Amino acid sequence: MNLEHTEVKFWGGLRTIGGTIISVQYKDARVIFDYGLIFSPASSIFDGKIKERNVNTVHDYVKLGLVPPIDGVYEKSDIAALDGLLSVEEDNRETAVIISHLHLDHMGGMGMLSPQIPVYLTDETVDLYETLETIGEKVPGHRPNLKKCHFHETFQVGEIKITPIPIDHDVIGACGFHIATPDGAIFYTGDFRLHGRHPELIEQAITKAKELAFDVLIMEGTTLQDIEESKNLIVPDATLPDQLTKEKEVVEKMQAILQETTGLGLFNIYHRNVERVQDIIALKNTSGRKVVFELETAYVADQLLDSKDFAVYVSADTKMEHAAGTLPEWKQALLEKYEHVEAKDMNANPAGYFVQTTYENSLELLDWNVENGAYIHANGTPLGDYDPAYHNLLKLLKYIGLERFVVGTGGHAMPQHLKYVLEKLDPKILVPLHSFHPERLVPDNGRLLLPEYNATYIINEHNMHKQ
Numbered sequence: 001m002n003l004e005h006t007e008v009k010f011w012g013g014l015r016t017i018g019g020t021i022i023s024v025q026y027k028d029a030r031v032i033f034d035y036g037l038i039f040s041p042a043s044s045i046f047d048g049k050i051k052e053r054n055v056n057t058v059h060d061y062v063k064l065g066l067v068p069p070i071d072g073v074y075e076k077s078d079i080a081a082l083d084g085l086l087s088v089e090e091d092n093r094e095t096a097v098i099i100s101h102l103h104l105d106h107m108g109g110m111g112m113l114s115p116q117i118p119v120y121l122t123d124e125t126v127d128l129y130e131t132l133e134t135i136g137e138k139v140p141g142h143r144p145n146l147k148k149c150h151f152h153e154t155f156q157v158g159e160i161k162i163t164p165i166p167i168d169h170d171v172i173g174a175c176g177f178h179i180a181t182p183d184g185a186i187f188y189t190g191d192f193r194l195h196g197r198h199p200e201l202i203e204q205a206i207t208k209a210k211e212l213a214f215d216v217l218i219m220e221g222t223t224l225q226d227i228e229e230s231k232n233l234i235v236p237d238a239t240l241p242d243q244l245t246k247e248k249e250v251v252e253k254m255q256a257i258l259q260e261t262t263g264l265g266l267f268n269i270y271h272r273n274v275e276r277v278q279d280i281i282a283l284k285n286t287s288g289r290k291v292v293f294e295l296e297t298a299y300v301a302d303q304l305l306d307s308k309d310f311a312v313y314v315s316a317d318t319k320m321e322h323a324a325g326t327l328p329e330w331k332q333a334l335l336e337k338y339e340h341v342e343a344k345d346m347n348a349n350p351a352g353y354f355v356q357t358t359y360e361n362s363l364e365l366l367d368w369n370v371e372n373g374a375y376i377h378a379n380g381t382p383l384g385d386y387d388p389a390y391h392n393l394l395k396l397l398k399y400i401g402l403e404r405f406v407v408g409t410g411g412h413a414m415p416q417h418l419k420y421v422l423e424k425l426d427p428k429i430l431v432p433l434h435s436f437h438p439e440r441l442v443p444d445n446g447r448l449l450l451p452e453y454n455a456t457y458i459i460n461e462h463n464m465h466k467q
């Protein structure tokens with residue numbers, strides 16, 4: 001298996017939003033990026049009703065095709081019943097996995113890997129992951145063998161050189177990767193946007209990638225729509241249209257709604273967007289309302305943010321566990337450190353609070369006085385139509401008479417921004433993926449390559465072609 005040239009294989013993510021898995025091998029060393037799962041409630045066998053098994057987790061995920069059958073990354077004991085797949089023990093290659101950011105479609109499958117496989121994440125990403133682990137958001141399977149890598153610091157797997165380059169996405173620690181072998185180099189963008197808090201990171205990433213030089217650009221194309229819907233060519237343009245909500249405007253929009261609201265303010269967010277958690281804490285000053293987090297998000301804020309000016313929500317269940325002394329230590333510590341808010345406090349003065357409500361905890365709404373309240377839906381799950389839970393949420397809000405305001409913004413660059421970044425990078429070869437319509441992203445000068453699964457691509461003399 002000792003290769004004389006660089007070999008690239010595409011295992012996932014070519015025509016899906018996420019689940020990007022690509023391997024790059026040179027001689028007896030191999031790098032795989034990323035290792036996510038695709039969230040698709042409509043098509044997934046795991047419907048929330050079938051119980052996932054603890055013992056056969058890896059076997060089940062591989063067998064169901066939720067993670068790909070890649071040789072040399074799974075434990076022998078995990079895949080003993082799967083024919084034709086080499087275990088990590090039987091494979092003499094040096095393999096490392098690198099993860100661009102902590103969204104499930106990029107990291108959800110990393111627990112399937114053998115703990116012998118090092119998994120590299122940036123410093124901030126490891127800190128966030130360890131925080132999530134504590135509050136029960138760990139990946140299924142094994143505890144991954146996490147290794148820290150650092151922005152702009154090149155590290156090696158065999159003779160493959162990897163440089164993490166920071167980009168802006170709606171989660172902290174996100175990066176793209178420059179991956180170089182003696183045959184040529186790849187720049188993988190990860191997920192990115194121009195309308196985030198740090199648009200300068202994209203310009204800097206472009207400069208850095210060009211400085212390091214690359215032959216193949218692997219780029220996300222989430223926002224690309226069906227060509228039939230929009231026959232016009234995508235024109236490169238970095239300006240931010242008025243109708244596009246910029247990340248820094250999300251909190252301003254929340255503030256405007258709160259100002260008009262005479263009742264309780266509620267928000268549903270995704271706390272891996274830690275910067276938005278910080279923005280919400282800051283809303284206390286502008287809205288005059290006390291900001292109240294559920295314990296899980298409070299823990300994220302406590303661990304990763306400097307601002308501690310928030311209270312924690314104590315549900316009836318939490319109160320009972322607290323009294324019985326059965327609360328986990330981390331919850332106990334939060335209750336000792338932060339002000340408690342219960343339903344009765346909020347009901348006495350609804351206009352004095354801005355309180356978190358995640359979908360899982362929806363029944364708490366039944367204890368709250370939500371008259372004249374505003375439910376601000378800011379990219380918390382369920383996200384949209386494709387998720388049956390979304391309709392259930394709308395049904396519930398209607399039932400209790402709570403008005404929903406959609407305030408938020410995504411993590412992905414608009415088509416004209418994708419094209420802008422593409423032309424600035426001006427690659428020799430472009431591989432668009434992480435998209436339902438990757439073929440819509442066409443480079444002006446370089447060659448568009450739409451890879452296939454189960455094929456091998458060779459990088460040789462700074463060019464890539466199908467074997």
Ligand SMILES: [Zn+2]
Nearest residue numbers: 018103105191
């Ligand atoms: Zn993604």
Ligand SMILES: [Zn+2]
Nearest residue numbers: 101103191411
């Ligand atoms: Zn993402």
